[in-house]
Amino acid sequence: MLRVIVRRLLQLVVTLIALSALIFIWLRNLPGGPVEALLGERATPERRALLIKALGYDQPILVQYGKFMQRVLTGDLGNSIRSGDPVTDVIARAFPATIELAAAAMIIAVGLGVPLGYLAARYRGRLLDNLTIAGTLLGISIPIFFLGYLLKDVLTQDIHWFPPSGRISTGMDNTTVTGFYVLDGLLTRELDASADALWHLILPAITLATIPLAVIVRITRASVLDVLNEDYVRTAEAKGLRHRTIRGRHILRNALLPVVTTIGLQTGALLSGAVLTEKVYNWGGLGTLITDSISGGRDYPVLQAIILLAALVFVLVNLLVDLSYAFIDPRVRVR
Amino acid sequence: MTDPTTRPGVGKPRTGDSPAGTSAEDPAGQPGDGPAGHRERSIGRLGDRKRARLDELARATADPGGVSLYRDALRRLRRNPVAIVGAVIVGLFVLVAIFAPLIAPHDPVQRFDELTRDLTVDSIPGATAGHPFGSDPLGRDFFSRMIHGSRQTLFVGVLATLIGLTLGVLLGAVAGAFGGWVDVVLMRLTDVMLALPSLLLAITLVAMASRSSQWTVIFAVAIVSVPIFARLLRGSMLAQRESDHVLAARALGVKERNIVLRHMLPNSLTAVIVQATLTFAVAILDAAALSFLGLGDPDINRAEWGLMLGVDGQRYFEVRPELAYYPALAIIVVALGFTLLGEAMREAIDPKNRR
Numbered sequence: 001m002l003r004v005i006v007r008r009l010l011q012l013v014v015t016l017i018a019l020s021a022l023i024f025i026w027l028r029n030l031p032g033g034p035v036e037a038l039l040g041e042r043a044t045p046e047r048r049a050l051l052i053k054a055l056g057y058d059q060p061i062l063v064q065y066g067k068f069m070q071r072v073l074t075g076d077l078g079n080s081i082r083s084g085d086p087v088t089d090v091i092a093r094a095f096p097a098t099i100e101l102a103a104a105a106m107i108i109a110v111g112l113g114v115p116l117g118y119l120a121a122r123y124r125g126r127l128l129d130n131l132t133i134a135g136t137l138l139g140i141s142i143p144i145f146f147l148g149y150l151l152k153d154v155l156t157q158d159i160h161w162f163p164p165s166g167r168i169s170t171g172m173d174n175t176t177v178t179g180f181y182v183l184d185g186l187l188t189r190e191l192d193a194s195a196d197a198l199w200h201l202i203l204p205a206i207t208l209a210t211i212p213l214a215v216i217v218r219i220t221r222a223s224v225l226d227v228l229n230e231d232y233v234r235t236a237e238a239k240g241l242r243h244r245t246i247r248g249r250h251i252l253r254n255a256l257l258p259v260v261t262t263i264g265l266q267t268g269a270l271l272s273g274a275v276l277t278e279k280v281y282n283w284g285g286l287g288t289l290i291t292d293s294i295s296g297g298r299d300y301p302v303l304q305a306i307i308l309l310a311a312l313v314f315v316l317v318n319l320l321v322d323l324s325y326a327f328i329d330p331r332v333r334v335r
Numbered sequence: 336m337t338d339p340t341t342r343p344g345v346g347k348p349r350t351g352d353s354p355a356g357t358s359a360e361d362p363a364g365q366p367g368d369g370p371a372g373h374r375e376r377s378i379g380r381l382g383d384r385k386r387a388r389l390d391e392l393a394r395a396t397a398d399p400g401g402v403s404l405y406r407d408a409l410r411r412l413r414r415n416p417v418a419i420v421g422a423v424i425v426g427l428f429v430l431v432a433i434f435a436p437l438i439a440p441h442d443p444v445q446r447f448d449e450l451t452r453d454l455t456v457d458s459i460p461g462a463t464a465g466h467p468f469g470s471d472p473l474g475r476d477f478f479s480r481m482i483h484g485s486r487q488t489l490f491v492g493v494l495a496t497l498i499g500l501t502l503g504v505l506l507g508a509v510a511g512a513f514g515g516w517v518d519v520v521l522m523r524l525t526d527v528m529l530a531l532p533s534l535l536l537a538i539t540l541v542a543m544a545s546r547s548s549q550w551t552v553i554f555a556v557a558i559v560s561v562p563i564f565a566r567l568l569r570g571s572m573l574a575q576r577e578s579d580h581v582l583a584a585r586a587l588g589v590k591e592r593n594i595v596l597r598h599m600l601p602n603s604l605t606a607v608i609v610q611a612t613l614t615f616a617v618a619i620l621d622a623a624a625l626s627f628l629g630l631g632d633p634d635i636n637r638a639e640w641g642l643m644l645g646v647d648g649q650r651y652f653e654v655r656p657e658l659a660y661y662p663a664l665a666i667i668v669v670a671l672g673f674t675l676l677g678e679a680m681r682e683a684i685d686p687k688n689r690r
Contacts, residue, residue: 019527026543141670143620145627146644146663149652272534276624290535294542295629307539311530 005323012315019311020072023304024065078301082293087305090289095309096179097167097285101277102270104205109212110263117220117259118252121228132217139214144273148207148280155203162203165282169196204281208273212266219262223255230254256328264321271310286310408605408683418679424672432485439479440465443638450474459655468661472647473635480638481661487639488619488669491553495618496611498557503564504607510565511572512595522569525562533559537621541630549632556621560614567610571603605684612677616670623666640665 052058056067071078077087120132156164168174168181174193177184182201185194227233228251236246271286278287290306293299412418431438441447451474453460461469468477510521528536540555541547575581576599584594619641625631626645640662648659 015523015527015530018523019530022527023539137671137674138667141616141620141667141674143623143627143641143644143663143666145624146648146659149649149659153652153656268529268532271532275534275538276627279628290538291628294538298542303539303542307531307535310532310535311527314530314532 005319008319008322012312012319015315016308016312017069020069020304020308021065023307024068025061077305080299080302082296082299082302087301090302091286091305091309093179094284094286094289097283098271098274098278098287100167100180100182100201101204101208101283101285102267102274104201105208105270105273106212106263106266108205108209109216109266112209113213113216114220114252114256114259117217118224118247118255120217120221121224124225129221132221136214136217139210142210144207144210145276145280147210148204148277151203151207152280163200167197167200167283168193169200172196204277204283207280208270208277211269211273212263215266215269216259216262220255220259223258224251227251227255253328257325260321260324260328264318267314267317271314405605408680411683412679415679415683417675418683421672421675421677421679424668425676428485428669428672429489431482432489435483435486439476439482441476441479443480443483444475444636446474447476448474450476457654459651459658461655461657468657469655471643471658472651477658477661480643481640481665483638484640484643484662484665485669487637488641488666491549491556491622491639491641492615492619495553495556495622496560496614498554499560499614499618500564500607500611502557503561504568506561507565507568508572508595508600511569511576512599514573514576518569521565525565528558528562529566533617534621534624537625538628538630541625547630547633549634549637552622552625552631555625556618559621560617563614564607564610567606568603571606572599575599575602609677609681609684612673612680616673616677619666620670640669 056064059067068078075088077091079086080090083090116132120129123129152164155161163169172193174181174184174190174197175188177187181197182194185191185197233246233250236250241250274283274285275287275290277283278285279291282288286306286309289302293302293306412422447466447470449463450460450466450470454470454472454474459470459472460466463469466476466478468481471477471480506521506525510518531539537555537559540558541551544551572595581594581598584598585591589598622631622639623641623645626642627649628645631642631645632639644659644662644666648662651658
């Protein structure tokens, strides 16, 4: 097991290095690159040359990359072109917001998706099943930013159930410990802050959960349907086992493997969706940072760091998913 | 397994597509049902078994991607209401796109005095005589723009899908055909691409371009699907490398290049076509998302649903929500149509469902 983890981590490092090299070379060779972003298009050639030298862009690309990697390994990802702050700080500020949102969305998607998928399979062909399938199809066909606006329009403008945007009410006196506002409120016993943050979190989380929810329902349903046809389920029923036991030990446990894989793969969809959701609700996480880094002059150091971080998170989550197979299904040998 | 004879008139295609065992249940000698040849030879029980083996051999040597597979899949598609709904939606969409200039009452870029007259920042005229959907933010006929929007949306979707498909198939075919280190390198590349969230990859690609245009959007959306097509094709090719019909072709001395082009590639294409149908839905949704993020096509004259929803729909949502509702509804229906059709197709070609 340990050997497997080490090997997978090494693979992860290789993937990240390849990705960083690709992005690095790509970004440096583009028209309208960082120099133009800093100086504007009408800068004098002298000033441009000075800046190019200062940024080290006059050196061979391999040397630049070597220096870049050297700095990355010491935790220095450079400075944001827009704000001048260290990239690590900029990202550290935005990261908890996105993770909080993504985690909430995943809780909704899994918590609702698995039972719904199970019920749809159990009552196959009945009204519940048909409605569920129709819902999932709609879920994957709707542009989620449009859904976000729709929810926002109805639930925050027409009836004031939820706040329209932001992570916490202005004037709410909350202490930041971890950056996850809901958790912070609990840690510091500022329960009103925690509740307020949760209240802000619900709509964005529902919006972001739409696609993963639809996908998880479908996979669970298909997977449960497969298992329901298995002989061992019939045997268990014939033995007169309690319904609950059959559901937990025989059906769900076997049906869950593909679902867990899907959950891992949906991390990517969550990060994509976060970019859109965060813009709708003015959330101020990584998604907002990405949009701002592009539209407000191309802030390449920030963009580059977010891309690498996203890839790192995605690969790590999927590594965890692969390892969790061994716990869910003892027959699986992780190779 | 269902006995095919209990369903007369179904006309089960035979060439090398039936799962092993099915044909053995078929009583001997149904002339005209599938290719003859070995069928007449089978007499009695022993003959049945022998015929089953011959059938298997025929399946192994014949081209399994022949007409019968498609006919079989098509037959199943025609009976599937989901497929029909999907096909009708897609068909209507394509028809509207083709005949857009004939259907639309006005030029989509013409600005009308009667519309611009009442146009202010917080009031956009609704339906009036001659303009059933009212005005867009620039005083153009919104209905005509919606009709013409089908054209541009089809264009973006088809082109993005085709580019993604071509590049992906090329990568996958090369990886699957050569194997070895070529395979390793190419698949690592797709791993790297798949490790990035799709929209983030598209955003990055658009950001790479010096200025955005319709083409940067199409290209960015296309690239996202490349690793999916590549993986799909490679998997299928690898499975076939070991299959009997490729072995048979090789034994007959068919050149390696022809084995790849004539035997392996055509058999993998069905799965690719299904994926392309599903990709189309994703492509128009992604294009809309890019427009929403301000990274879309900057051409204000272009009537494309994603652009209309992502830019005007967003900006004037409070003033006139129809500017968002109509394009959004159009996108949802079309995406749904392609998804339904694609999934029904996937079900139809799935060997698990073949009888």
